[in-house]
Amino acid sequence: MTAVKQHYQKELNPQQIRAVEAINGPVLIIAGAGSGKTRVITYRIAHMLGAGVPQSAILALTFTNKAAREMAERIRALLGKKLPNLIVSTFHAFGVRVLRSHIHRLGYRENFSIYDTSDQLSLLKETAREMKMPLENLDLYGTLTAFSRIKSGSAEWNEDTAQLRPLYDDYQSHMKLYNAVDFDDLIQIPIRILREHPDVLDEYRRRFQYMLVDEFQDTSRQQYDFMHLLGVEHQNVCVVGDDDQSIYSWRGADYKNLVQFENDFPGLCEIKLERNYRSSDTILAAANGVIAHNTNRKSKNLWTGTQGGSPIELAYPEDERAEAAFIAEKIKTLAMREQLKYHDVGVLIRTNNLARTLEEGFLAENIPYRMSGGESFFQRKEIKDMICYLRLCANPDDDVSLLRIMNTPRRGIGRKTLEQLQEYARSAGVSLFSAMHALSAASDSPLAARAQADLAEFTALIDTYRPKLLSGKRMAETVTALVAEIDYWSHLVSEHQKNDKVAKWKFRNIELFIDIMRAYESDPDNLDPGLFAFLNRITLQLRDDIEDDDDRGKINLMTIHAAKGLEHEVVFVAGVEDGVIPHARAIEEDEANIEEERRLFYVAITRAKRKLFLTSCRRRKVMREVIDCSPSPFLEEIPAELITVSEADTTVDQSEAADYFAMMRARFAKSS
DNA sequence: TAGGCCAAGATTTTC
């Protein structure tokens, strides 16, 4: 018996062992919350390797970078090996990989740019402007969503969307001209390559004899197609999921994939993991009570052997600041009385904008925290500027990047000049950068001499740095020099005249960015340290995926989406109010979304191992106005006997509040 | 013609 086998046979229950050992043929693992899924997957892969499956034959796909990284780490730790040929990655990252090797088959070049939402947005605006569509009556965000649905195959053109079609076609042809792809393309284009080029399909099928898809409930139609394409021949496909934790339908996740899987892979082996090892029975009962209100679930009976958890505490703080104070104070108390470690605490929120007040509260109480998810470091304005410089160097046809930086810092290239450039670019069918070259050099250029000189200076800048960056050597130093040459610091200072702290902070971010770059290019385990690989990677990653310094000693603040797959001894869910969970916008969009919102709440609850706190503010500041809030309807779905309402922060009416402040003032006066 | 200033509106969640 192998060492791995000895290990897991002791540690796992019979269903889990089945899930580990069923490596041939299609397998569907329904893994309830806290049922030891990650452990099973880890052992499963270890077991496969132990059974003689080469690492290069395994393709494990997950949904988030965090999950991918964690899985890879766990397997490595278990086996004590590096496993350089084992691929554990997100669908999108794997898509990039396929594109890097084969995108030329569809007429793109290998130095393609990847556009994130903000790039897409700029392109969309640009396209609309060009087509003389008034921006006011165009719902940009909604349009992008519609485009995405079309691209990812979760919707067809219909009467409602038909009017967007010319815009879409133009958007697409621009993307092609710029040699750029968006997130949907990262799946869609590989699918097209595999379908249109049997030799490529064959190559991948021969290599990846075993596939594993985690968080299967979150796969979109196109991701499913991708998986199916690669796995249908050998049928060694294992998918792991839990329909109750499907929280990404807004991104195209389609629970129908489960049914589809059962059809496409007949004779599959279905394994249910229903024993919860994570949460106390109180927490589990609350979670079950909530999720039972959803229809359309695969039947499941999650149970735990643990008895007698402490009750769930519910508090009604006055407003979001009181909420932050309440949470901070509870954490301090628990840390003191029960030796709770900060890193064992998770504070979960529905939306990122709730983070700010909480962060302030933690800062005030000196509680170290880490915010994960949220705005990516790489989305920050100053970082995005740097990235666009790099992208333009990598791919000079990338007009979106060019537009962003051509006047950042100010170079005196104004509206008129730009219009002339665009006119030229359009008629010649070339990118703006080529147009710049052409018009700045031409003697019969329609541009003013001044403008010509400005353009020439800009193109010279890019042309100088391009070869240096592409050489793949000392990129970090090159970027440092670039930042100095464009004098980005002065730009920051002039942009933030009232507030030089902000300028300093932003500059510090740029230094951090350069550090990340340096770490990337000097990592000996990195097989592809060039500029393209770096750019590709950072567009797919949140900051927090890169920071792997130890986060022990910090509490974890994150959105519920980001918390999926994680667990904490103590969990706080903040903002459990109607309109927040369930989110007003989601419900507005479609009433049926209530079920997904409920699943979200379910995911939040089931992150807790020992103790769960819920807070629901009576008032909350939204944008700039204070609104009255009512508790989330989901609270009523938790069996009442499991909840105690926290005394500390029950309603304080106005007169009492006034008294309280008077008392505090008096006390303060006395002691000073 | 470029850049500064002011008013209005906004992203729910992530690759």
Added chain:
DNA sequence: TCTTGGCCTA
């Protein structure tokens, strides 16, 4: 609150 876009001025 912060960003974006439009308008006005030099």
